[in-house]
Amino acid sequence: MPELVYPPVIGIARSFFKAVDLRFDIGGTEHVPRSGGAVLVSNHIGYLDFVFTGLAALPAKRFVRFMAKESVFRHKVSGPLMRAMKHIPVDRAQGEHAYGHALRALRDGEIIGVFPEATISQSFTLKNFKSGAARLAQEAGVPLLPMALWGTQRLWTKGHKRDFGRNHFPISIRVGEPLVAKPGEVASALTERLRGRVGELLEAAQRAYPGTPRNAEDTWWLPAHLGGTAPPPPQPHGA
Numbered sequence: 021m022p023e024l025v026y027p028p029v030i031g032i033a034r035s036f037f038k039a040v041d042l043r044f045d046i047g048g049t050e051h052v053p054r055s056g057g058a059v060l061v062s063n064h065i066g067y068l069d070f071v072f073t074g075l076a077a078l079p080a081k082r083f084v085r086f087m088a089k090e091s092v093f094r095h096k097v098s099g100p101l102m103r104a105m106k107h108i109p110v111d112r113a114q115g116e117h118a119y120g121h122a123l124r125a126l127r128d129g130e131i132i133g134v135f136p137e138a139t140i141s142q143s144f145t146l147k148n149f150k151s152g153a154a155r156l157a158q159e160a161g162v163p164l165l166p167m168a169l170w171g172t173q174r175l176w177t178k179g180h181k182r183d184f185g186r187n188h189f190p191i192s193i194r195v196g197e198p199l200v201a202k203p204g205e206v207a208s209a210l211t212e213r214l215r216g217r218v219g220e221l222l223e224a225a226q227r228a229y230p231g232t233p234r235n236a237e238d239t240w241w242l243p244a245h246l247g248g249t250a251p252p253p254p255q256p257h258g259a
Contacts, residue, residue, distance in 0.1 A: 025104035026083050033071050040175075041188045044075075045228065048167070048195030048221075052080040057126035057162040058198065060084055061153050061214060063222055064135040065144050066172035073133050076167060076193050085125055086133040087118060108132070119152065126160035136211070140178045143253040144243045146219050154201070154210040163198035164214055168221035170229055174241050192225040 037044075052058070062073045074084040083105070090109040093099045102109075108125070110118040122132050134156070136149035157164045170192040176182040196217050201210050226246065233239045233248075242248020 023083065025101060026106075029101065029105065030074075030078070033075075036184075039186070040184055041186050043188055043190045043230075044193070045190060045225075045230075046076060046193040048197075049076055049079040051165060051195045051197050052077050052082060052131070053163070053198075054080045054082070055129065057129050057160055058131045058165050059126065059153050059157045059160075059162060060131055060133045060165045060167060061136055061218065062133070062167045062169055063146055063218055064137045064140050065169060066140065066175060066177040068176055069135065069169055069172055070133065072169050072172055072191060072193055073167065076195050077131060082131050084131045084133040085122075087122060106130075115152075119156070122156055123160055126156060126162050131165075132156065136214075141253070142178055142251050144173055144241065144248075144250050145245075145253045146215060146222065147253070149211050149215045149218075151207045151211045154207045154214060158201045158205075158207060158210065163200050164210075165198055166196040166214055166217040166221060168192075168194045168218055168225050170222065170225040171231060174231070177241075180240065190229060190231045192229050194221040194225045196221050 052060075060073060060077065062069060070086050070088070074086070077084050085106045085108060087108045087110050088102065090111040093102050093109040106125070108118055108121050126132055134153040136153045137147040138150055139147075141147050153164060171190050174183065174187075174189050176184075199210070199214055199217060233242065239248045240250060243250045244252055
């Protein structure tokens with residue numbers, strides 16, 4: 021089937037990038053396969069992360085089908101667009117349907133995009149990963165593609181107003197080498213290995229990031245360990 025909606029949506033996104041003068045630093049796109057299924061896995065720090073995650077697959081001429089909240093598909097504007105771009109609705113009360121849909125898409129050679137933290141990390145550090153991405157990759161027999169985003173939280177994230185001004189924000193995107201399950205590896209172990217790799221990519225993106233706070237009030241987008249004032253990550257139960 022021809023892609024009638026995805027390309028023009030990408031064109032609109034690129035026009036937006038140009039309008040706000042984003043400065044991209046993208047590395048590792050050569051790791052995105054040009055054919056065949058894969059699960060693209062990223063950290064989650066802003067509402068527009070799906071746009072930037074999908075951007076990393078374009079050099080390989082691939083479109084990413086994202087797993088997204090079912091409520092987005094009920095919206096009168098976003099719903100038809102999401103369905104036309106073959107994204108996958110996730111009803112948390114009936115997650116097995118979304119899982120089966122994603123599994124079929126992977127076996128058909130699609131790239132599925134997953135944010136295994138499930139929600140935006142307000143500390144801008146990695147939360148625990150859910151195991152669904154690893155289980156999908158194992159069952160479909162496809163690789164996991166770890167990636168990391170940094171700077172996207174400055175545009176629009178939870179608890180902060182949108183900032184779509186012409187601020188020349190840098191956006192860093194890093195894609196790592198594919199991860200494949202080892203023989204006999206359980207999903208929980210593969211998930212931890214995946215989380216570690218995403219963490220390494222995130223740290224690399226943060227180290228290379230050229231942006232700095234504009235003033236003392238603009239430290240909110242930096243985690244505490246980088247000298248910022250973002251909320252600390254939640255403590256594990258019993259800590």
